[in-house]
Amino acid sequence: MASTPARGIRLWWQSGQPWIWLTAGAVALCIIMVVGVIGLIAVRGLAHFWPSEIIAFTYVVGEDDRQPMLARLVERSETAAARLGAPTPGDGGLIERWKVKTANRDLTGEDFLWLLAARVEAVERPLDAVVIERTEWGDFHGYVRGLEQAGVRLPLAGDALWAALDEHLAHKQVLAAQVRGLERGAIGAVNARMERLRRAERRADEAELVQIRAERDRLEAEHSGHMQELAILEEQLSRDTLLLATADGTEVRLPLKRVVDVLRPNGMSLADKFVRFGHRILRFVSEDPREANTEGGVFPAIFGTVLMVLLMSIVVTPFGVIAAIYLREYASQGPVTQAIRIAVSNLAGVPSVVYGIFGLGFFVYFLGGNLDQLFFSDALPAPTFGTPGLLWASLTLALLTVPVVIVATEEGLARIPRSIREGSLALGATKAETLFRTVVPMATPAIMTGVILAVARAAGEVAPLMLVGVVKLAPALPFDGNFPWLHLDRKFMHLGFHIFDTGFQSPNVEAARPLVYATALLLVLLIIVLNLAAITLRNRLREKYHASEN
DSSP states (O other): TTHHHHHHHHHHHHHTHHHHHHHHHHHHHHHHHHHHHHHHHHHHHHHHGGGOEEEEEEEEEEEEEEEEEEEEEEEEEEEHHHHOOOOOOOTTTTEEEEEEEEEOOOHSSEEEEEEEEEGEEEOOOTTTEEEESSSSSOOOEEEEEEEEEEEOOOOOTTHHHHHHHHHHHHHHHHHHHHHHIIIIIHHHHHHHHHHHHHHTTOOOOOHHHHHHHHHHHHHHHHHHHHHHHHHHHHHHTTSSEEEEEOOOOOEEEGGGEEEEEEEOOGGGGGGHHHHHHHHHHHHHHOOOTTTTEEOOOHHHHHHHHHHHHHHHHHHHHHHHHHHHIIIIISSOOOOHHHHHHHHHHHTSSSSSHHHHHHIIIIIIIIIIIHHHHHHOGGGGOOOSSOOHHHHHHHHHHHHHHHHEEEEEEEHHHHOHHHHHHHHHTTTOOHHHHHIIIIIHHHHHHHHHHHHHHHHHHHHHHHHHHHHHTTSSSSSOBBSSSSSSSSSSOOOHHHHHHHHHHHHHSSSSHHHHHHHHHHHHHHHHHHHHHHHHHHHHHHHHHHHTTTHHHH
């Protein structure tokens, strides 16, 4: 009887159930860790867009020095008094500290401060305190005192002043949109045509030069008209001025064209805060960055990431599938083929920066330089394709991810029963018809699995892109309304590099930290969306060919 429990444990162990429970526990632990990391990123990132209240208080700097402040409370912490050199009632006492965002960096030179909570007096939450988001120098904390139009102060106060401010701010946003549309639309198109004429002029003969110069005069006149229109819009933008005051009463004049948004967070209801929260998130994903990527949005980075992944997928899928078909269906299954398979598998483990160096040397300098000599010699010495750009970044990542597609496609082809091939051949189909009409469609789910893995890896890569095309700030998107519309030679922004640049190379680390979390969350969501789209397509293809696989 004594041996019965031991025997039962031995039988239970031999049954394999402990491994099942161990696997389930490991999967559960991984899920918890992933959800925890995403949750942490979401909380830290989304908190940046919530319109938090600001407090007005007096900070005691010395016996006769009291400094009024208007700030947003960011963090509370306790630290040992001995570390701060502060006197305490007992040894080893703790002192509470506040980390506050004071804003007004152009006036004080500081954006964040650590304050001793014991020295904070007269804490209030004034309803008329405002947080103004500016195009430069970050936020402004203060009070609105008036509004000037063309140098004349408007006789407004109270609700009438706020209504007028909302109206002028909405009109300013319309004018700013018109300025951006004119600069990137009509003026950009004229500049693009002028550049093409400049290049054509270098290879034209005397008869063609006359026509080119006439066209250039016409474009210069058109450009001059657009610049006059732009000057009128800029003058209208500069017409209004916001009169402000800081917590200590310092008067500040702020041109309304430098104002992005005005908030009164202390007077907002919960519903108003949720509306403004959603509005600020929408602006984050739809606007251009500002202030060395520490303010504004990340739309160019989103656009560049998605476009690069799509181009990479278009390149890597056919090459990976063709290589897998040759290795599985046509190549002799000998030691050479086996060595190629081993080499392909090993390529998946090569550090990504090595691919970046190869892309820089082969794609950019060799292929790009020769393309410039053959087709764009009139633009030299300025390189066209002989410089890092979107095309070379996409090809480099395609080279990086092609082993994944090859391995996944080969596994899919290997799972197709030999009887299906033999049945097709017996019915009179050729080998190519059998392959491309029967075998490859049935292996499509496996191909899509390879593409999903390739997209997941490529979307988060940063090291190779730093060498072959990604930049801190791209002045123009790779896709616009100017011929040829898709500009493969342009540099672009990428969410992964944006995270690196904002987190490690920002001139204002404290202000940029929430944007690092927000951009990281956005990159994770983007990868999830791309993968879900590919998974949905794969599942539909799997259902379509399920009967054939059986």
